[in-house]
Amino acid sequence: MTDHIETDVVIIGAGPVGLFAVFELGLLDIKCHLIDILPKVGGQCAELYPEKPIYDIPGFPVVTGQGLVDNLMAQIEPFHPTFHLNEMVESLESIGTPEAPLFRVKTSENGTTFVCKSVIIAAGGGSFQPKKPPIEHIEAYEGTGVFYAVRKMEMFRNKKILIVGGGDSALDWTVNLQPIAQRLTLLHRRDAFRAAPHTVEKMRSLVATGEMDLHLGQVGSLVGDAPILKGAVIRKDDGSEFTVDCDVMLPFFGLTMKLGPIADWGLNLHENLIPVDTEKFETSVPGIFAIGDINTYPGKLKLILSGFHEGALAAQKVHRYVYPEKKLLFQYTTSSTSLQKKLGVAA
Amino acid sequence: MGVIHVTDRAGQRHTLEAVEGWRVMEIIRDWGLPIEGLCGGACECATCHVFVAEEWLDKLYPPGEEEEDQLDTVVTKPNSRLSCQIIWTPHLDGLEVTLAPTGS
Numbered sequence: 001m002t003d004h005i006e007t008d009v010v011i012i013g014a015g016p017v018g019l020f021a022v023f024e025l026g027l028l029d030i031k032c033h034l035i036d037i038l039p040k041v042g043g044q045c046a047e048l049y050p051e052k053p054i055y056d057i058p059g060f061p062v063v064t065g066q067g068l069v070d071n072l073m074a075q076i077e078p079f080h081p082t083f084h085l086n087e088m089v090e091s092l093e094s095i096g097t098p099e100a101p102l103f104r105v106k107t108s109e110n111g112t113t114f115v116c117k118s119v120i121i122a123a124g125g126g127s128f129q130p131k132k133p134p135i136e137h138i139e140a141y142e143g144t145g146v147f148y149a150v151r152k153m154e155m156f157r158n159k160k161i162l163i164v165g166g167g168d169s170a171l172d173w174t175v176n177l178q179p180i181a182q183r184l185t186l187l188h189r190r191d192a193f194r195a196a197p198h199t200v201e202k203m204r205s206l207v208a209t210g211e212m213d214l215h216l217g218q219v220g221s222l223v224g225d226a227p228i229l230k231g232a233v234i235r236k237d238d239g240s241e242f243t244v245d246c247d248v249m250l251p252f253f254g255l256t257m258k259l260g261p262i263a264d265w266g267l268n269l270h271e272n273l274i275p276v277d278t279e280k281f282e283t284s285v286p287g288i289f290a291i292g293d294i295n296t297y298p299g300k301l302k303l304i305l306s307g308f309h310e311g312a313l314a315a316q317k318v319h320r321y322v323y324p325e326k327k328l329l330f331q332y333t334t335s336s337t338s339l340q341k342k343l344g345v346a347a
Numbered sequence: 348m349g350v351i352h353v354t355d356r357a358g359q360r361h362t363l364e365a366v367e368g369w370r371v372m373e374i375i376r377d378w379g380l381p382i383e384g385l386c387g388g389a390c391e392c393a394t395c396h397v398f399v400a401e402e403w404l405d406k407l408y409p410p411g412e413e414e415e416d417q418l419d420t421v422v423t424k425p426n427s428r429l430s431c432q433i434i435w436t437p438h439l440d441g442l443e444v445t446l447a448p449t450g451s
Contacts, residue, residue, distance in 0.1 A: 295420065
């Protein structure tokens with residue numbers, strides 16, 4: 001089923017900068033929808049370093065990645081943004097004019113279509129995607145013998161499965177797939193696992209009873225007639241090698257960021273970054289803005305605080321596109337009753 | 348003052364001026380070699396993975412638990428390190444590293 005949504009602004013990326021843009025737009029009565037490929041909000045702050053302290057957010061001597069995200073969510077709550085998580089923007093199409101921009105944005109997973117007056121790209125380093133290990137010819141087996149995620153367990157029934165990794169995903173799928181596999185092998189670089197202790201224990205007991213195999217080493221190369229996978233050559237730390245027979249290999253090496261479809265949107269990328277002006281943070285396409293780590297301009301610093309500033313300035317120009325007939329009055333939240341009403345704090 | 352030697356993924360060796368107190372990742376990045384350093388040096392992404400020449404391994408502080416956890420997410424060799432976890436000091440003058448391959 002395809003959903004169709006009409007709104008003022010679509011924000012691509014629900015990291016800290018995208019979230020704060022909701023606040024600045026909200027003060028100007030501009031409604032937004034946010035799209036993010038992750039199943040949660042917060043971007044890198046929530047995915048890469050939720051527990052790490054950040055010391056350079058103005059007004060916070062110290063705040064964790066997740067703490068900052070939680071605070072931003074509380075701050076934008078009055079504006080009721082709509083989130084579309086687990087979705088990647090596949091295409092961005094201009095259907096308006098430079099004077100009256102209008103865009104059609106489509107996502108891949110649920111095929112949602114948005115029509116909006118402005119688009120703000122706050123996508124950081126791109127979209128989070130599974131890290132692909134640098135193994136020769138691995139692409140030739142992707143989708144047939146190599147999978148980076150499990151969508152349907154049944155696909156793996158009676159298969160010889162090789163799982164690679166030592167985190168929660170690797171261990172969870174090891175214990176979940178072992179009962180239906182013909183044979184399951186877990187491969188990890190060292191005899192220590194960063195996963196829930198009871199899952200690690202369960203894996204260890206399956207190894208002890210001979211119901212699965214555990215090897216320490218790295219995948220050196222793949223064996224097979226692409227796209228049919230037959231095995232993997234395992235390289236141990238002492239340099240010795242042996243082969244594990246397998247029909248499928250599931251590498252679970254965590255996530256990384258890839259630019260993805262943004263490269264195809266005609267935004268004159270410079271070294272995978274989107275050039276913008278420093279007055280409105282607008283791209284070469286009127287109505288499309290880029291803020292945060294994904295943009296570039298002379299003097300750019302990849303700091304969260306820079307992204308906050310960029311969102312505030314972009315919002316001013318977005319207002320002209322959303323309300324072309326309205327004059328924008330500059331106001332402060334400390335003194336403006338109208339802003340305070342929007343924030344739900346008016347006396 | 349001193350230098351580090353960095354071999355890129357095409358096999359070309361570069362000699363870079365090092366700065367005391369900088370992370371080796373930062374030295375490589377600031378000289379414009381292709382190292383991603385996605386998380387900015389927080390030991391959270393492993394995109395600054397390098398292979399350290401054998402003779403230098405013992406001169407480095409051994410990897411901590413956080414670095415080991417991140418090394419779990421790449422294809423390592425026994426001489427794998429994350430260059431964001433190596434702080435350059437003059438006793439690392441001449442340090443020899445190779446940029447590890449990255450997946451597609």
